[in-house]
Amino acid sequence: MPAIRHASKRKAPPAGFTDIEDDLLIFSNKMKDAENETTVNVPRHQAHWKIFQISHQRSRYVYELYYDKEAISKQLYEWLLKNGYADAMLIAKWKKTGYEKLCCLRCVQTKETNFNSTCICRVPKAQMKEDQAIECVSCGCRGCASSD
Amino acid sequence: MLKSTHKAVAPPPLAEGWTEHKAPTGHSYYYNAATKQSTYTRPVAPPAPVTAPPPPTNPNESFLQYKGVGSLPSAGPTFNNDGSQGQFQGGRGGFQGRGGRGGHDRPRDSRPQPTDKPKTRHPIPGCEPWVLVHTKLGRRFVYNTEKDQSFWRIPDKLKDGILALDQQRIKEKAEALSKAKEPVDSGEAPGAAQRPGQAAAAEKTVEEGEAAEDSSEYEEVEVTDDEEDEENPAKRQRTEEPGQEEPIEFNEDDIAFQLAAMGQEYGLDPGEYGDDNMEEWEEGAEGLEMTAEDSAALFKDLLNDFGVNPYSPWEKLVEEGKLVDDLRYTALPTMKARKETWEEWTRERIKVLKEQRAREEKKDPRIPFLAFLQKNATPKLYWPEFKRKYKKESEMRDSAMTDKEREKFYRDHINRLKLPQSTLKSDLSTLLKAQPLSTLNNATLPSHLPPAVLADIRYISLDPSTRDPLVEGYISTLAPPPESADEGESEEAVKERKDRERRQKALEDRERHVAEEKRKQKKSLEFGKGKLREEEAEIARAMNITKKGLKDHLMDLDDAGKPS
Numbered sequence: 267m268p269a270i271r272h273a274s275k276r277k278a279p280p281a282g283f284t285d286i287e288d289d290l291l292i293f294s295n296k297m298k299d300a301e302n303e304t305t306v307n308v309p310r311h312q313a314h315w316k317i318f319q320i321s322h323q324r325s326r327y328v329y330e331l332y333y334d335k336e337a338i339s340k341q342l343y344e345w346l347l348k349n350g351y352a353d354a355m356l357i358a359k360w361k362k363t364g365y366e367k368l369c370c371l372r373c374v375q376t377k378e379t380n381f382n383s384t385c386i387c388r389v390p391k392a393q394m395k396e397d398q399a400i401e402c403v404s405c406g407c408r409g410c411a412s413s414d
Numbered sequence: 415m416l417k418s419t420h421k422a423v424a425p426p427p428l429a430e431g432w433t434e435h436k437a438p439t440g441h442s443y444y445y446n447a448a449t450k451q452s453t454y455t456r457p458v459a460p461p462a463p464v465t466a467p468p469p470p471t472n473p474n475e476s477f478l479q480y481k482g483v484g485s486l487p488s489a490g491p492t493f494n495n496d497g498s499q500g501q502f503q504g505g506r507g508g509f510q511g512r513g514g515r516g517g518h519d520r521p522r523d524s525r526p527q528p529t530d531k532p533k534t535r536h537p538i539p540g541c542e543p544w545v546l547v548h549t550k551l552g553r554r555f556v557y558n559t560e561k562d563q564s565f566w567r568i569p570d571k572l573k574d575g576i577l578a579l580d581q582q583r584i585k586e587k588a589e590a591l592s593k594a595k596e597p598v599d600s601g602e603a604p605g606a607a608q609r610p611g612q613a614a615a616a617e618k619t620v621e622e623g624e625a626a627e628d629s630s631e632y633e634e635v636e637v638t639d640d641e642e643d644e645e646n647p648a649k650r651q652r653t654e655e656p657g658q659e660e661p662i663e664f665n666e667d668d669i670a671f672q673l674a675a676m677g678q679e680y681g682l683d684p685g686e687y688g689d690d691n692m693e694e695w696e697e698g699a700e701g702l703e704m705t706a707e708d709s710a711a712l713f714k715d716l717l718n719d720f721g722v723n724p725y726s727p728w729e730k731l732v733e734e735g736k737l738v739d740d741l742r743y744t745a746l747p748t749m750k751a752r753k754e755t756w757e758e759w760t761r762e763r764i765k766v767l768k769e770q771r772a773r774e775e776k777k778d779p780r781i782p783f784l785a786f787l788q789k790n791a792t793p794k795l796y797w798p799e800f801k802r803k804y805k806k807e808s809e810m811r812d813s814a815m816t817d818k819e820r821e822k823f824y825r826d827h828i829n830r831l832k833l834p835q836s837t838l839k840s841d842l843s844t845l846l847k848a849q850p851l852s853t854l855n856n857a858t859l860p861s862h863l864p865p866a867v868l869a870d871i872r873y874i875s876l877d878p879s880t881r882d883p884l885v886e887g888y889i890s891t892l893a894p895p896p897e898s899a900d901e902g903e904s905e906e907a908v909k910e911r912k913d914r915e916r917r918q919k920a921l922e923d924r925e926r927h928v929a930e931e932k933r934k935q936k937k938s939l940e941f942g943k944g945k946l947r948e949e950e951a952e953i954a955r956a957m958n959i960t961k962k963g964l965k966d967h968l969m970d971l972d973d974a975g976k977p978s
């Protein structure tokens with residue numbers, strides 16, 4: 267994700283930023299921790315899971331503030347996107363039917379997978395064999411179909 | 415009498431109809447009341463005749479019953495223990511008259527001879543070929559189904575198994591009793607016992623010789639038992655199996671009750687141990703009524719009270735875990751309900767904040783900034799120094815104000831601090847007088863001055879210690895506020911406050927009640943456990959009696975000397 271430059275060095279954030287500043291800081295710190303955490307003992311494919319998850323959570327946070335709760339202004343929302351506090355591409359997916367809970371963009375990219383299909387986590391739980399626990403390879407998602 | 419059996423220990427059982435007596439010389443002689451025969455030669459029960467009565471009777475009669483009879487209180491002393499009489503009789507019996515008269519006329523057959531039959535049969539757990547056979551008269555013996563042997567004396571190796579069996583039987587009985595109120599006879603096919611009987615006979619013949627040592631023991635154990643049996647058949651039958659534990663007043667009803675309770679594995683039902691308890695119980699459970707709205711409102715109260723930021727993500731709230739300890743956290747039953755309520759609350763709260771902000775659009779950031787200046791600004795610092803020193807303070811970073819504005823305020827404020835107090839006072843007075851009565855009146859709290867005052871630099875020029883009395887004095891001279899819509903709002907606020915208090919109280923009531931119930935439950939559980947412990951101990955004691963208690967009993971009697 268892009269580095270977040272300090273607010274003082276650039277145009278001041280729109281009104282309402284102070285309401286969410288602390289929480290965004292928490293996300294940033296978590297992200298930093300995740301980035302610095304050693305992945306020596308973690309399987310290679312899992313190394314990025316935590317980062318994906320935090321990124322997902324933060325995007326979700328911004329998305330809900332704006333679309334669900336109408337807690338932040340359009341200006342602030344756009345400012346947040348511009349400054350890397352949320353993933354505009356992922357949010358764009360969430361607005362589409364069937365992708366409301368999508369975990370990450372990788373999981374819907376068919377080109378990267380072996381079988382030219384989306385990730386297993388996209389399969390609705392109802393279609394899975396009973397209680398088959400899954401964790402998708404790319405982000406550790408345990409299922410993100412809209413019906414789940 | 416017991417002594418006598420001790421002495422009589424070694425020899426094999428007498429044949430049917432014969433009794434043993436002591437001659438003055440100390441010799442034993444034998445008398446058959448039926449045939450009126452006496453002899454010094456011990457008439458040993460022949461192996462064959464055993465077949466006549468039902469097999470189980472045989473071991474009884476030939477071994478125990480017979481001897482037992484001989485040592486019955488009524489007969490025993492006369493024969494063996496009572497000095498004078500014995501002597502006399504002995505004298506009489508001193509000669510061995512075949513066909514001669516016996517030394518006494520206590521006809522053995524005058525006694526009612528109980529006929530006993532095997533009634534039930536149970537495999538002894540852990541001692542496989544062995545079964546425990548109960549007779550109609552409540553006696554029991556063990557039978558080896560493989561070797562076809564039976565013993566009245568219970569071999570040590572079987573004792574544990576039999577103990578377990580007894581415990582199980584008592585339990586079953588108790589359960590059956592508690593269930594159906596119909597006494598269950600842990601019975602099995604009575605026919606099964608046919609064999610042990612025969613076996614007993616066989617055993618007798620086989621073991622006749624070697625039984626010598628053993629018999630002492632079995633007599634010790636069983637004879638006593640049997641004596642009691644025969645003496646008190648009624649009693650015996652009444653108490654049945656547990657009757658063996660008679661010494662501690664332990665009847666079947668007790669066992670039934672105790673074991674029914676035990677059977678519940680200590681998962682005691684409240685009310686089981688006291689009806690009054692139960693009444694309170696049910697009454698209590700009905701007492702509280704808390705609606706779903708109340709629960710949600712309580713949770714929202716909690717969120718408000720903890721100053722939860724409605725903009726924060728739910729996960730943060732969960733991770734922090736600050737709310738968990740509060741009673742109101744339990745107002746909602748599940749995390750899902752909490753999250754839903756939280757979401758609802760954030761929407762409401764954010765809306766309120768937005769409205770408030772819209773209303774206070776004019777309540778510019780100047781107010782907190784000026785307050786901050788009043789507290790921290792000093793002529794000793796130039797603006798850049800001040801700015802550097804306090805750059806982390808929120809008042810210095812508020813994006814609603816530019817640094818330029820802040821700088822201007824700072825400079826103005828510092829300059830005004832150099833003005834004489836009188837000027838500052840009159841400036842403040844001018845400021846206050848400029849406020850309309852609707853915002854500043856005699857109901858205004860000094861802590862809630864109108865924004866127009868707070869945002870004015872003139873308000874902060876005077877030190878609060880001189881300023882606040884001036885402000886208060888001025889307010890007290892003012893007229894009451896003009897009629898406004900404010901009152902309705904405050905009424906609403908009052909209602910809201912009352913609602914909140916009611917909810918809180920309901921929750922506390924419920925909690926108190928839950929605690930009370932728990933306490934009661936615990937109490938009754940303790941009570942039940944205590945009771946069960948007692949019962950278990952009693953049962954254990956009772957079981958003990960069957961094993962060794964009789965021995966003790968016997969020794970007691972021994973100690974007591976010769977009872978008459």
Ligand SMILES: [Zn+2]
Nearest residue numbers: 369387407410
């Ligand atoms: Zn997924």
Ligand SMILES: [Zn+2]
Nearest residue numbers: 369370373405
């Ligand atoms: Zn994914």
